[in-house]
Amino acid sequence: MLIKDGRIIAFVLLFGSFVLYYLFTRMMEQGKNFKIRTLAPLEALPEAVGRCAEMGRPIFYMPGIGTSLSLSSGAYILAGITVLGRLARFAAKAGVKLRLFTVTIDAMPLIQETIRNAYALEGKVEEYNDDDIELIANQSSLVSRYIGAVQRENPAGACLIGYLAYESVVLAEAGNLVGALQISGTVNLYQIPFLVASTDYTLIMEELFAAAAAVSGDAGAVGPIAAEDVIKLVSLGIMILGMILAPIGIKFLVNLLRL
Amino acid sequence: MSFIKSTAFKYIPILVFAIIIADYFFAISGLGSIAEALRQFAVVISNIALGLGVISLLKIHGKNVQRRVEGRWLYSIVTIVTFLTVFILGLINTNGEQYQWAFRNVYTTLEQTMYASTGFFIVSSAYRAFRARNIDAALLLISGCIVVFTNAPIGEVIWSGFPVIGDWLLGPGQLPGYRVLMLIAGFGTIVYAYRVITGNERGFFGGGE
Numbered sequence: 503m504l505i506k507d508g509r510i511i512a513f514v515l516l517f518g519s520f521v522l523y524y525l526f527t528r529m530m531e532q533g534k535n536f537k538i539r540t541l542a543p544l545e546a547l548p549e550a551v552g553r554c555a556e557m558g559r560p561i562f563y564m565p566g567i568g569t570s571l572s573l574s575s576g577a578y579i580l581a582g583i584t585v586l587g588r589l590a591r592f593a594a595k596a597g598v599k600l601r602l603f604t605v606t607i608d609a610m611p612l613i614q615e616t617i618r619n620a621y622a623l624e625g626k627v628e629e630y631n632d633d634d635i636e637l638i639a640n641q642s643s644l645v646s647r648y649i650g651a652v653q654r655e656n657p658a659g660a661c662l663i664g665y666l667a668y669e670s671v672v673l674a675e676a677g678n679l680v681g682a683l684q685i686s687g688t689v690n691l692y693q694i695p696f697l698v699a700s701t702d703y704t705l706i707m708e709e710l711f712a713a714a715a716a717v718s719g720d721a722g723a724v725g726p727i728a729a730e731d732v733i734k735l736v737s738l739g740i741m742i743l744g745m746i747l748a749p750i751g752i753k754f755l756v757n758l759l760r761l
Numbered sequence: 762m763s764f765i766k767s768t769a770f771k772y773i774p775i776l777v778f779a780i781i782i783a784d785y786f787f788a789i790s791g792l793g794s795i796a797e798a799l800r801q802f803a804v805v806i807s808n809i810a811l812g813l814g815v816i817s818l819l820k821i822h823g824k825n826v827q828r829r830v831e832g833r834w835l836y837s838i839v840t841i842v843t844f845l846t847v848f849i850l851g852l853i854n855t856n857g858e859q860y861q862w863a864f865r866n867v868y869t870t871l872e873q874t875m876y877a878s879t880g881f882f883i884v885s886s887a888y889r890a891f892r893a894r895n896i897d898a899a900l901l902l903i904s905g906c907i908v909v910f911t912n913a914p915i916g917e918v919i920w921s922g923f924p925v926i927g928d929w930l931l932g933p934g935q936l937p938g939y940r941v942l943m944l945i946a947g948f949g950t951i952v953y954a955y956r957v958i959t960g961n962e963r964g965f966f967g968g969g970e
Contacts, residue, residue: 504787510786519951519955520955570820577953580962581953584962609808618803636821645875646875654832666877672882678885678889689950690940691943691946706942708952711952715956722956722961723956727952734945734948736811750902
């Protein structure tokens with residue numbers, strides 16, 4: 503058989519999803535209007551920058567740990583960098599110093615280019631400073647460096663958006679101690695409670711990807727997000743059907759999904 | 762650069778994705794070795810990035826020392842000296858006693874110290890979360906207390922029902938919500954991957970404009 507055993511349904515579902523993404527993108531290009539609901543954390547970005555401008559303090563950004571090439575963290579880091587692009591534009595416009603701390607070596611060129619481009623788009627490329635972006639050796643070094651920088655530089659705003667692990671609670675609490683307005687976002691479920699408790703706004707799970715799409719706002723980014731809602735509804739239907747069929751001994755659906 | 766941004770970034774991911782995905786789903790002879798080569802290539806790129814990271818690290822800290830940046834340059838010296846020492850020890854022999862000593866007694870110790878400090882931050886974070894300001898927060902507070910008494914040995918002594926309710930909360934009580942969130946995160950990742958491979962997600966290629 504051409505398709506490997508046990509992967510038929512996965513292939514059908516994935517391919518079907520891609521067809522839906524394409525169709526919704528086409529529909530949007532042809533004038534259908536899909537909107538991503540207002541994401542409070544995204545709306546809070548200018549508020550955080552404005553606060554920093556009023557108080558004359560910097561804004562901090564941490565795009566998470568891991569590497570952009572990794573299967574587990576890559577997508578989250580890239581989505582975080584997309585949000586960073588928007589924040590950098592706000593910061594450049596308001597003349598607020600943007601300080602970034604990262605351990606993600608392979609994402610450094612992307613981060614630098616994103617921030618430099620944001621400054622260029624605001625016509626302030628001469629204000630871009632490579633030294634404001636700090637590459638730190640590893641997770642624990644990042645924690646100590648970030649806490650130290652928070653205490654010394656007193657940021658009025660901070661964003662922790664990307665793939666976050668144990669450092670999330672430490673960094674968020676450090677920001678809290680100096681009264682920074684904090685925006686966070688991650689797909690690491692174990693860190694969500696800490697971020698919700700310690701930061702002002704949180705992008706929960708896939709909201710991080712939706713935020714990245716909302717930043718660009720074009721059909722190719724928003725269309726697939728709209729299609730995702732259809733897929734969620736179909737999945738919900740399959741789950742409800744499974745809940746009804748499995749207890750009465752009908753294993754058709756279970757066997758089908760194992761194909 | 763504009764050609765790379767406009768064309769290569771758009772079509773290379775599509776090609777790589779097509780090969781990797783075809784290898785996962787289809788049994789086509791010869792495809793496996795191409796996909797494996799691409800996976801190896803990712804490892805190579807990652808190692809090249811590591812080299813770039815080292816250069817960047819030395820550049821940043823070297824500049825700090827050269828300019829005597831206040832509050833940083835002394836730490837930068839420590840960073841550079843530590844880096845060079847461990848790098849040279851590693852070049853000589855990564856299994857050598859000196860390298861292993863530095864790893865065990867310096868790196869691991871410092872790492873564990875930082876990790877241990879998390880406990881204090883969790884307490885202050887929990888204090889903030891557990892203030893019963895509304896019904897949701899009150900439910901969280903009650904659940905949290907029950908789970909604490911489930912895990913603390915004294916909990917069972919106070920009331921034998923704590924572990925029963927606590928185990929239910931940690932199992933069936935939270936598992937459905939956990940799985941739904943994981944499922945949705947999976948959908949989000951697939952959509953994001955689609956946007957990247959079709960060239961519709963370019964925000965991280967220098968701001969996307």
